[in-house]
Amino acid sequence: NGLAIQEIKDSFGADYISEDQSLNRKKMSDLVFHDKKALDQLSLIVHHYTLKQMSIYLDQLKASGEKVAVLDVPIPVKEGFLDLCNIVWNVTANEEIRLVRLQNRGMSIEDAKRRIMIQMTPAQYSELADIDIDNSYDFDILRKQVNQLLEDSLGARGLPYKKI
Incomplete structure (x- = not known):
């Protein structure tokens, strides 16, 4: 999530951000899949921004008259993602x-x-x-x-x- 980059950079350091200002996925996955605390921290950051974007998107769909939306979420979070789903x-x-x-x-x-x-x-x-x-x-x-x-x-x- 591009919106989370600055917070990820602040939490983990510039080494985890590529030259093009995207997440260095390889380096980050090497860290978080060896360090549960780092994974939890990354999850908190990403979930915050993802939930915000999903809520905006769902509001737009609802306003346009859509009755059904499918969310493809690899890691459902009880507080947040699941609250959005029927x-x-x-x-x-x-x-x-x-x-x-x-x-x-x-x-x-x-x-x-x-x-x-x-x-x-x-x-x-x-x-x-x-x-x-x-x-x-x-x-x-x-x-x-x-x-x-x-x-x-x-x-x-x-x-x-x-x-x-």
């Missing part, structure tokens, strides 16, 4: 699949395991959700699950939605 879907996959997917994105097995260990557990995510979606298979299966849930949740109530 229904929460948790998309998850088993740990083996998650590890493979992280490695396919260029991450070492050690870093992938560390990232998974520092995150909320699948049970904690599930506790926050109204619906759990298993993404341990291919994208076509996920798409079918999501489209069925859209139909069940929105279509059945006459609300507009687009299939994915």
